[in-house]
Amino acid sequence: MIRTTPFHERTSALNETGLWQHWSGHLVATRYQASDKFEYFAVRNSAGIFDTSPLYKYRIAGRDSERFLSGMLARDIRTCPPGLAQYTTWLDDRGFVLEDGVIQHRAPDEFLLTCAEPNLAWFADRVGRLAVTIEEVSLDIGALAVQGPRSRELLSRLVPSVGELPFFGITSGTIAGRPVTVTRTGYTGDLGYEVWVEAPDAVAVWDGVWDAAEGYGVLAYGMDALYMLRIEAGLLLLGADFDSSRFAFNDAHRSTPLELGWAWMFKGLEDDDRPFIGRRALERERAEKTSRWRMVGLVVDWEDYDRVYSSAGLIPPKDHRPVHEDWMVYDADRSRVGYATSIMYSPVLQRHIAMARVRPDLAKPGTRVFLEFTVDHHYEQVAAHVARLPLYNPPRKTA
């Protein structure tokens, strides 16, 4: 039986399309109104509200929790003091990515890890004799993302400390008299926050946010708009841009963090003597330069794209709806050098863009490659250039 989220009473009243989809066993709105693109623009131009409750959530607590996590997570959790959150990943001992997620350091000995898939056994089975408790709280906590340029103004009227909250900061307050935790995190690449509430308080908190947003051009947005936003933001999606090594049948479906473009997570690795799962493999990959791929952005050459369609007598389509499939990437000699995993037409960039993995020697921004489209039922290779992720990165995101 499909579950509903703690906000369902409100989201169901707003969803005029009757379109829902399943996410981690929960019903979530695909889009609320006829235009997903309008919902998308709410986030880029004012603010949008998104029910992100179906995330898996684990409370990891106890005297040894930081020590435990520093061995489990590949990014150094010790650089994330209480009051901050961190985007992180965990690897297997061959250095392949199991998953990514955001961990909140809520109190000296307390963390909240959020991720897309179940990970309780993997973490719990490795606690050993450490003083650590791991509790799944997925259904106990509702999560509401408030994202977009007006999100700070809006939320700080309810929780004043939001006004000064740094990127990836954590604060708390009350909304509609209910306790909330607010993190400056999100999946849109914009200025934005996520509000974490006890499930029974969810509807009251939604109402508090919604009432404060009256007249501000704020909309609820669904999964379609979310996927548009996250591609522009260069944020990877499990199952689209990478798969978990745990359930892969061969290495073609596995990725290392360096291949996914997360080298920045390991900048301090030399000075950090921490043993963690996958460390040796990661060090070997770095030293021997054995990465097979590098995750990059691709920006399609607009003239070449128009040319290909126009010469077929077609109007060049500019469809903002993301496609999560493999699209082949070639070099100038038409040898295969990688593949795109997410592609869309970006309204803010006015270009077709993709997240793709290419051979590391082609990852330099500006490198010319060719992306394969299907035009009139045959393959056409359209010029594109490599660009650094995220492709859309407004200063307000971190300012």
Next chain:
Amino acid sequence: MDRYDAIVVGGGHNGLVNGAYLARAGLKTLILERRPMVGGAAITEELRPGFQFTTFSYALSLLRPQIIQELELTKHGFLPLLMSTRFAPGEDGEYLLFNRDHDETLREIARLSPHDADAYEQYSHDLDRVCQAVKPLLDSVPPNLFSDDPEELVAMAALGSRLRGLDKRTLHNAVRLLTGSAADFLDDYFESPLLKGYLASSSIIGSKVGPRSQGSGLVLLFHSLGEHDGEFGAWAFHKGGNGGFTQVLARAAEAFGAEIRLEAPVERVLTRDGEATGVALADGTEIAAEVVVSALDPRRTFLELVEPRELPDDLVEDIRRLKFRGVSSKVNFALDELPTHPVLGARPDLYRGFMNIGPSMDYLERAFDDAKYGWYSEHPYIDCAIQSTIDPDMAPPGKHVLSCFVQYTPYELRESDWEAQREPMADRVQATLESHFPGFGALVLQREVQTPLDIERTVGLSEGNIFAGEFLAPQMFFFRPAPGWSQYRTPIAGYYQCGSGTHPGGCVMGAPGRLAAGQILGDRTRASGA
């Protein structure tokens, strides 16, 4: 004396586009604007604290996509917001409400006429095919019909062969639109008066024609040639209005190295031996330049900035004959609350697009009848948009701005003038709005009126014609603005034109500015090679 490679006279959108392209090519470029802000007719003004008015031009569609890319506008804040609904109230409580769902749109039409729902599919497809065929003309310099230059003959042949490449039906539809009336075209598809009124509204915008006039088909086609993210005929609202857009253009031009000088009205173009040498400002300052480009309309380009005696007689005569005849006004409102239409209620999400008050072709044609005889429409056509529902930064929270494009309001009034009729005309607009949005009048915090006379005085567009020269077949393509002068040059060497009075024409398109820059740069290359 200051010296530049190029001076652009007029900082409207075409002047900015032109200046940006010239600067991008490495020319030391100066853009001179008479007013305290750039944008020309594409400006946004905070006429009341917190309320942003799109004083004149109010939406974006025809902007050439190449300009977005070549001038790298997204780096400078280009943000065309989607208008997600379209609403057409009819007479007797009938209405059409379109959203972004194609199938829902067909269902909505079927409510009025099941026949028309299917016909709408065919109409859209036929129109798309014509647009696809015609669109390349927007991005190319018209060949010179009157030249024996082999290059021009080749260009003519290429044009002819493109026409021959079209299928019969598309070519025929193109000719029907380019020469006929919108009513004839629409009558072939549809039966619903409201749907026809809604579609025919695009055939009269900015033009002294009614839907039953020959020539309205051309206006309809022109307005269908725009696109938003690849969708023909779709309109967007730029962040901050069209003033927001021209600010983006100004930033792009400056990023390429162009200099913009405000409150610098140009008195005349300086010439010597039939060549442009610079400009003289109203304050007497002279600035030298090898190239001078006028972004002003043809009347001012040829008859005011230079001495007509420096020009061939036939050109002067052609420019004097050019039809302007502005018929459009803007009435803009600051509103205390969202105005509500009885069928939409108080849901802001249903007001996020154009609202078209033109309930039938009869209504539009009667509105035109008044104008034919020198008066403004008793029941005006109004193209409304509550822009604060699309971009909430346009008004304080809960408050709204309403932009109303109004027709017909002829530049020349019979036995009266706009000083006397400005407010009575706006009263009539407000009364029309009141009849559709009961209680409208009580919401009005401020009203701003721009008649054709005001447009002429403030923006400088002759007779307030929003296209800088009417969209009439004898004033288009080969003949815009005058036979033999459709390639952005003038008889004065080094003096060019790049305004909406040149091919392809008005609307916030930028194509004239871009194409003119191509000619200027090509001429410089040829001259330096020779």
